[in-house]
Amino acid sequence: MSFTKLGLSKPLLQAIQEQGYTEPTPIQKQAIPIILSKKDVLAGAQTGTGKTAGFTLPLLELLGEHAQSKGKHPVRALILTPTRELATQVHESVLTYGKHLPYKSTVVFGGVGINPQIGNFRRGVDIVVATPGRLLDHIGRKTVNLSKVEFLILDEADRMLDMGFINDIKKILALLPKNRQNLLFSATFSDDIKKLADSLLNKPALIEVARRNTASELxxxxxxxxxxxxxxxxxxxxxxxxxxxxxxxxxxxxxxxxxxxxxxxxxxxxxxxxxxxxxxxxxxxxxxxxxxxxxxxxxxxxxxxxxxxxxxxxxxxxxxxxxxxxxxxxxxxxxxxxxxxxxxxxxxxxxxxxxxxxxxxxxKRKIPQERIEGFEPDPTIKPEPIKKKSNSRNRPRNKKPDARPTTSRSSVSRSSRSR
Known part of the structure; x- marks a missing residue:
């Protein structure tokens, strides 16, 4: 199957072709048509499966169905990610595939100056990629309005829960319109993820491209x-x-x-x-x-x-x-x-x-073991308890990553606008 069979418009197909891609990955084959049908989605997909394009492409397509008039654009799509690096990666995907479309986007995370982000919001953006902590900073400052959001995507939701972001996510959800499309992507399906999915998603389509909680076959x-x-x-x-x-x-x-x-x-x-x-x-x-x-x-x-x-x-x-x-x-x-x-x-x-x-x-598998000559373990050594790091699940609320600005003034790595 080629991308031309998935219902994507010419500007998106052109951007895909310019990246050298010809065939969609399994997650893209399944997710893109379902998302385009405007259903909520619960997707089990590990990193490296092409899941970012799997939700970025149909999101950009759906935004075009109700194009905004000229002037300041309201936030129509919100993508939440657990870390700065992932937020940057997802935003780059938005820029790459949306370069022939008129949408404006920005990426928002902590550890960098907040004023450039405020400026982007004031000028208006269609798509926001954000970590929960810094987004709440903006909400507290009233620099962002989420009342017009049509699409919510939680990427690597399991990691967000592991990092203690569940309360932040609930605060953000409370500010969004009830009538919206929700997409939840997770590499693993814990009981907490199932509970979040039940509260967030409306009759979701379930997509799995790998067995639950398994490592990549490659x-x-x-x-x-x-x-x-x-x-x-x-x-x-x-x-x-x-x-x-x-x-x-x-x-x-x-x-x-x-x-x-x-x-x-x-x-x-x-x-x-x-x-x-x-x-x-x-x-x-x-x-x-x-x-x-x-x-x-x-x-x-x-x-x-x-x-x-x-x-x-x-x-x-x-x-x-x-x-x-x-x-x-x-x-x-x-x-x-x-x-x-x-x-x-x-x-x-x-x-x-x-x-x-x-x-x-x-x-659900035994991992092969191989002893290296000269490094064989001493059988007389007794195991000692490992001092566990302070787990992010128990992190004090004022100590979580990305929740506070730091003295770093490095700017967001790419333009906040897609052309």
Whole structure:
């Protein structure tokens, strides 16, 4: 099937062609016609499946059915995402596919100056891509009016709930018109997601392109058992021996990300860390350098890695297993994207064996294990409890990401207008 069969208009087909795409992905084949029929949607789709275009394209098509007259445009579509990086990625998709259409759009998140965002709202925008915290800042300042919203999209809704945004989402929902189309996208379907869907969606069409809570079939998964104090040496050995050029490495904590990045640099491996304590400018620069290939390793925490969209990323390494099993699915979903194969390797010490069991139970498969000569774990070492990071679910309300402006003055990376 080609995109021409999906009911999209000529300006959108032209933009798709200019990106070099000819056939829709499975999520796009299913989602686009259903969204165009104006039904609510509950979609189970992992990252890398093409889900962003799956909702961006029909949204742009539906906006054209009731084009606004000249003058200041009201906000007609609201897309909520959990992180700054994902908001930027989604907004770039809006700009890319909407470049031959007259809609105005903006992206709104914390960590950057709020005044340019206020200016964009004053001039009028059709589409807003936002993180919940900064959007509520604007609502509190009365700089945005959501009373004309026709389309609401929650992207990576499971992550938003994990990050403690449920109350913020409820506050935002209370300000929207009841008569609107709702789309909810989630990589996993927890009980909390089902509860949110029941309260938000009206007789939704269910779309699933992968089995629930499973890892991508295109990702080769492997575990290397290793003692905790030998992980860094093993990681360096794997990168150098395999001549890996682009590696995304996950740690559990911000401090751990910084420390590992510094250690890899001492081993002669170019690296940068990305996490919530980094300014938005530093995060954007690190990600840009990683995509450009000027650094080989990007060390990230779970929250900071949301929205990292890199085609053909070959390697994801779990330097430390996550203490929330669903995060493993999200992590390895960074590779094996857009039809490309990828490898996800986990370095597992004795302290993490229960985490590994929980992950295998979630994905319903045993992950193959391979011991590396010279790094075999010491069988006499006893497991010790892992000091858990302060979980975002329990984060004080004034401490959540993107809820407060910071001193960083880096501007939003692209024009807030689509042409």
């Amino acid at each position: 990702v080769e998964q492997l575990v290397h058992p290793v003692d905790k104090d030998k992980k860094r040496a093993l990681l360096s050995k794997l990168i150098k021996k395999g001549d890996w050029k682009q590696v995304l490495v996950f740690t559990r904590t911000k401090h751990g990300a910084n420390k590992l990045s510094e250690q890899l640099a001492k081993d002669g491996i170019t690296s940068a860390a990305i996490h919530g304590n980094k300014s938005q400018g530093a995060r954007t620069k690190a990600l840009a350098n990683f995509k450009a290939g000027s650094i080989r390793v990007l060390v990230a925490t779970d929250i900071a890695a949301r929205g990292i969209d890199i085609d053909q990323l070959p390697h994801v390494i779990n330097f430390e297993l996550p203490n929330v099993s669903e995060d493993y699915v999200h992590r390895i979903g960074r590779t094996g994207r857009a039809g490309s194969e990828g490898v996800a390797i986990s370095l597992v010490c004795v302290d993490e064996l229960q985490y590994l069991k929980d992950i295998e139970k979630l994905i």
